Amino acid sequence: MGPMSTILDVAKIAGVSTATVSRVINSPDQVKEETREKVYRAMKTCRYQYNALARGFVTKRSNTIGLIIPTISNPVFAESTRGVQDVAGTGDFHVILGNSYYDGDKEAKLIEVLRERQVEGLIITTTNMQGEILKRLQDDGFPFVLLYSTVRKGPMSAVGVDNYLGGYRATEHLIKLGHTRIAMLAGNFSISDRSFHRWHGYKKCLKDHDIPYDAKMLRQTGFGLGNVKECVQELLSSDSPPTAVFCSNDLVALSAMEGAREMGLDVPGNLSVVGFDDMPLSSYVYPRLTTIYQPAYDMGRRATEILMSQTREEKGKPVQEMMGVRLVVRDSTAPPRG
Amino acid sequence: MGPMSTILDVAKIAGVSTATVSRVINSPDQVKEETREKVYRAMKTCRYQYNALARGFVTKRSNTIGLIIPTISNPVFAESTRGVQDVAGTGDFHVILGNSYYDGDKEAKLIEVLRERQVEGLIITTTNMQGEILKRLQDDGFPFVLLYSTVRKGPMSAVGVDNYLGGYRATEHLIKLGHTRIAMLAGNFSISDRSFHRWHGYKKCLKDHDIPYDAKMLRQTGFGLGNVKECVQELLSSDSPPTAVFCSNDLVALSAMEGAREMGLDVPGNLSVVGFDDMPLSSYVYPRLTTIYQPAYDMGRRATEILMSQTREEKGKPVQEMMGVRLVVRDSTAPPRG
DNA sequence: TTGTAGGCGTTATCAG
DNA sequence: CTGATAACGCCTACAA
Numbered sequence: 001m002g003p004m005s006t007i008l009d010v011a012k013i014a015g016v017s018t019a020t021v022s023r024v025i026n027s028p029d030q031v032k033e034e035t036r037e038k039v040y041r042a043m044k045t046c047r048y049q050y051n052a053l054a055r056g057f058v059t060k061r062s063n064t065i066g067l068i069i070p071t072i073s074n075p076v077f078a079e080s081t082r083g084v085q086d087v088a089g090t091g092d093f094h095v096i097l098g099n100s101y102y103d104g105d106k107e108a109k110l111i112e113v114l115r116e117r118q119v120e121g122l123i124i125t126t127t128n129m130q131g132e133i134l135k136r137l138q139d140d141g142f143p144f145v146l147l148y149s150t151v152r153k154g155p156m157s158a159v160g161v162d163n164y165l166g167g168y169r170a171t172e173h174l175i176k177l178g179h180t181r182i183a184m185l186a187g188n189f190s191i192s193d194r195s196f197h198r199w200h201g202y203k204k205c206l207k208d209h210d211i212p213y214d215a216k217m218l219r220q221t222g223f224g225l226g227n228v229k230e231c232v233q234e235l236l237s238s239d240s241p242p243t244a245v246f247c248s249n250d251l252v253a254l255s256a257m258e259g260a261r262e263m264g265l266d267v268p269g270n271l272s273v274v275g276f277d278d279m280p281l282s283s284y285v286y287p288r289l290t291t292i293y294q295p296a297y298d299m300g301r302r303a304t305e306i307l308m309s310q311t312r313e314e315k316g317k318p319v320q321e322m323m324g325v326r327l328v329v330r331d332s333t334a335p336p337r338g
Numbered sequence: 339m340g341p342m343s344t345i346l347d348v349a350k351i352a353g354v355s356t357a358t359v360s361r362v363i364n365s366p367d368q369v370k371e372e373t374r375e376k377v378y379r380a381m382k383t384c385r386y387q388y389n390a391l392a393r394g395f396v397t398k399r400s401n402t403i404g405l406i407i408p409t410i411s412n413p414v415f416a417e418s419t420r421g422v423q424d425v426a427g428t429g430d431f432h433v434i435l436g437n438s439y440y441d442g443d444k445e446a447k448l449i450e451v452l453r454e455r456q457v458e459g460l461i462i463t464t465t466n467m468q469g470e471i472l473k474r475l476q477d478d479g480f481p482f483v484l485l486y487s488t489v490r491k492g493p494m495s496a497v498g499v500d501n502y503l504g505g506y507r508a509t510e511h512l513i514k515l516g517h518t519r520i521a522m523l524a525g526n527f528s529i530s531d532r533s534f535h536r537w538h539g540y541k542k543c544l545k546d547h548d549i550p551y552d553a554k555m556l557r558q559t560g561f562g563l564g565n566v567k568e569c570v571q572e573l574l575s576s577d578s579p580p581t582a583v584f585c586s587n588d589l590v591a592l593s594a595m596e597g598a599r600e601m602g603l604d605v606p607g608n609l610s611v612v613g614f615d616d617m618p619l620s621s622y623v624y625p626r627l628t629t630i631y632q633p634a635y636d637m638g639r640r641a642t643e644i645l646m647s648q649t650r651e652e653k654g655k656p657v658q659e660m661m662g663v664r665l666v667v668r669d670s671t672a673p674p675r676g
Numbered sequence: 677t678t679g680t681a682g683g684c685g686t687t688a689t690c691a692g
Numbered sequence: 693c694t695g696a697t698a699a700c701g702c703c704t705a706c707a708a
Contacts, residue, residue: 001478006685022686030693054684054685072410073417082411085435094455116389281413281622281623284619342701344702346702356703360704369678370677394702680707682703692696
């Protein structure tokens with residue numbers, strides 16, 4: 001990679017000024033055809049390559065947005081990421097991707113360095129709602145939108161689903177099937193308020209059906225396929241084990257099913273399992289997973305549309321958008337045995 | 339977002355020169371503690387935020403690499419992407435992600451715009467091996483490494499697996515099980531030479547076991563979950579249908595199994611299926627998928643290590659690295675019936 | 677240890 | 693339609 005040639009080189013070769021070269025790049029019709037051709041030829045002879053960074057530097061527009069998610073390994077985040085990329089691309093934006101791995105500090109660090117790199121906006125699936133970080137962004141008037149958010153009003157833009165409702169629907173399905181001992185495997189509340197809302201929906205549904213809430217039926221797990229198996233197995237080893245479990249996402253549900261199977265139990269025979277997300281592969285797993293669908297791809301798209309309009313307008317009002325969830329009944333749930 | 343303050347503002351407030359401010363940012367120990375503190379205070383009072391773009395502009399180092407994959411929706415690419423991000427992060431690099439969607443033109447366009455944006459290097463899972471594009475990168479001395487590559491020698495850096503061997507192993511497994519009518523569902527050769535190599539391994543294995551190769555047993559499909567089902571169903575409807583099928587990736591394998599099931603056939607009872615990739619969820623699907631494992635995460639890591647060393651050194655020799663594949667036998671394969 | 681000043685590649689403002 | 697020229701925010705010799 002020798003030194004690249006610049007518009008100055010081009011200008012010299014073509015015998016014009018740099019301003020003219022810049023014009024043929026940005027508004028070709030403002031320059032006489034003859035000179036335009038001359039410039040094109042000059043570009044070719046010195047193998048000129050445009051430097052978008054330099055432009056960004058003067059126009060103060062990097063044409064880049066940052067996307068922070070917990071981890072790209074979760075297929076549901078992969079879907080929303082694709083949504084983000086697709087609409088960003090149509091606006092000639094690029095996206096820098098960062099994984100927070102559900103770590104608030106990593107998340108904060110990412111936000112900081114992405115801002116240093118002059119991203120024009122941020123899409124964040126936050127792991128640290130309470131933190132000062134978002135407030136800081138807010139104060140600075142820095143454009144950002146929360147993705148997979150529980151926020152429904154206030155000064156921040158957000159797109160998400162009604163997690164409370166999702167939790168309610170999942171639980172309701174189980175109750176209608178005849179279950180009364182229903183556990184919940186929730187992602188750690190300190191790390192995800194989504195999980196917290198789902199738990200509230202779960203509790204409310206229990207109450208509406210006169211099933212007493214039992215705190216021992218709640219287990220907070222990590223989010224990966226971490227200690228989930230142990231959690232179910234503890235649950236299932238208690239003196240009055242659950243006959244069903246609502247998991248705060250599909251990945252957790254998969255581990256839960258495996259944990260149950262390791263104990264020689266059948267899903268859904270001995271244990272019904274419902275997940276949350278409906279990631280693309282959930283209809284292929286065994287047993288096919290009953291779960292709450294949320295429109296990941298579209299959420300990614302929508303968040304990006306909002307962000308992009310936000311970066312352009314001077315003072316766009318914040319917009320919150322809640323998209324629909326729906327219960328998808330498949331094979332991992334059934335009436336309790338005997 | 340009002341105008342941000344610059345080191346000049348900081349300098350004025352602190353009563354020092356911009357050079358000094360720059361020093362406290364880049365080499366704090368080169369400046370007397372007293373002035374250093376003064377500068378820090380000044381930064382605070384004007385809420386100074388570092389502009390990494392400006393630095394990149396002068397140092398000609400964007401600290402960014404581009405990553406081009408077919409689609410982030412395929413979990414195997416998500417895994418390697420995570421590998422890339424993880425090691426890029428340790429080198430203070432960021433990664434801009436682009437999906438080519440298996441489209442050579444999109445891929446070319448992505449390479450172009452990423453170069454304009456001054457990425458320091460590119461990691462590409464190419465869809466267009468033959469194209470001029472890579473040659474162009476080569477000629478320009480632009481650092482890049484091919485990921486999921488079949489390249490084993492020559493001037494380009496690459497990391498991948500032995501696809502030929504993978505195809506061979508998969509087929510061998512089927513043959514040892516007693517199958518003789520073995521089909522292959524291959525991703526379109528024009529789009530993926532990986533698939534092409536796997537097919538060669540498949541053919542060679544057939545030959546080594548005196549099973550005549552039958553061209554009608556090969557179907558080239560798209561890569562998503564596109565027309566795969568129809569392909570299997572055609573195959574299975576022929577007068578002498580296959581008893582087993584080797585699929586060029588796990589996603590295709592899932593569709594194939596579904597296609598067979600739709601015809602009322604049992605997997606592996608009536609049809610054995612083996613995939614390729616061993617994506618993280620393949621052990622959860624039903625039936626648990628027999629497949630060829632390739633170390634996606636590590637491949638992503640390795641590719642990035644190579645690239646990063648390449649961007650630093652002046653004239654690093656190209657390095658090719660082939661990582662191990664291995665057959666993972668699970669439940670989607672069995673001896674043929676009767 | 678600190679300051680001065682030139683330069684990075686492009687755009688944008690004015691003139692011509 | 694085209695040309696000077698001053699930014700943009702930071703780094704880096706070179707001097708002091």
